[in-house]
Amino acid sequence: MNKIKIMHVTHDLNIGGLQRVVVDLAKNIDRNKFEVSVCALREGGPFEKELTDQGIEVIRMPPMNDRPDYFRFWKLYKIMIEKKTAVVHTHNIEPFTDGVPAALLARVPVRVHTDHARVFPDKKRYMFAEWILSHFTSQLVAVSEHTKANLVQYEKINSKKIKVVLNGIAGEKYRVQIDKEQKKAALGIGPGRAPILGVSARLTRQKGISYLLQAVKLLSKDYPDTLLLIAGEGELWDQLNAEAKELRIERNVLFLGPRLDVPEILQLQDVFVLPSLFEGLPLVLLEAMAASLPIVATDVGGNRQAVRDGLNGFIVPSKDSVALCSAIKRLIENSATRESFSRNSLELFQKEFALERMVKTYEEIYLNCLVSTN
Structure with missing residues (x-):
């Protein structure tokens, strides 16, 4: 044939x-x-x-x-x-x-x-x-x-x-078993850094990273050892690094650049955050779900199809740093909710994505x- x-x-x-x-x-x-x-x-x-x-x-x-x-x-x-x-x-x-x-x-x-x-x-x-x-x-x-x-x-x-x-996406590779302390050391992350947040994105206006940096600034007042891992590169690299410096959160943000080890980096995170201004159905949300992570995402595009508010994450308005910070804090401060969202993320991924x-x-x-x- x-x-x-x-x-x-x-x-x-x-x-x-x-x-x-x-x-x-x-x-x-x-x-x-x-x-x-x-x-x-x-x-x-x-x-x-x-x-x-x-x-x-x-x-x-x-x-x-x-x-x-x-x-x-x-x-x-x-x-x-x-x-x-x-x-x-x-x-x-x-x-x-x-x-x-x-x-x-x-x-x-x-x-x-x-x-x-x-x-x-x-x-x-x-x-x-x-x-x-x-x-x-x-x-x-x-x-x-x-x-x-x-x-x-x-x-x-x-x-x-x-x-x-x-x-x-092929979800199996996002459920890797790693030595977390060894991976942290390789990335230059010192002991005791928590909570660890993460975002994987091209550094463009679409992804709304500036609002996440402002949310980290707010969060660091109560959690001074907060660390945000940003995996990706793009046209706003210099601008976002300058913003982190201006906000005085350089120690709270680690710009990782483009990575081939995203599955391993996801395993280090307590909460995945996507602060986009517009989207279709972003694969990074599916990656976070496959890695069994609780998620905070903005209410744009198809995000609600992946992140069910109150089931595997929280949906917040876009361009709202205060709302981002508040949702992240809710997950940090409630381990039962965080663990429930984590399980639900993986189950939802396996069922639909x-x-x-x-x-x-x-x-x-x-x-x-x-x-x-x-």
């Missing part, structure tokens, strides 16, 4: 939640039925090697320089023709506006699009483009009910056209859409 040829189209393969979904989907799909390639429109990135090591072809578009974008559209069209692509799966707006028109011209029978984290309302030209292209897409996917609601409200897309597929469930759902989408076209 000939394999069904799928091409994922994404912006890049840098470290991020969207890219992780693309990589996991490409790596774990049934290779007996599907042949997968991944096209990065702008650049490759650290995830490229992970794909090529698994025998998955990565296609990188040449640098655009001063050429207009239709050259990229034309290049995509030619690649789809050459590879006899049966399914094009685009991720977020730029791959959508390039990938779906190219797929139409190349007569690719199935065109799937997933909408990940975005700010709504988006720029008018993007919303209009997505509305137009939705009519030529076999299946639109939203990563959370919140994202689906935004597509319906702001882009006037028919809700029947949108299917919610919750993100999933396993990688196998996500992959199987997408496989069904591809196959059902192919049947419909025939």
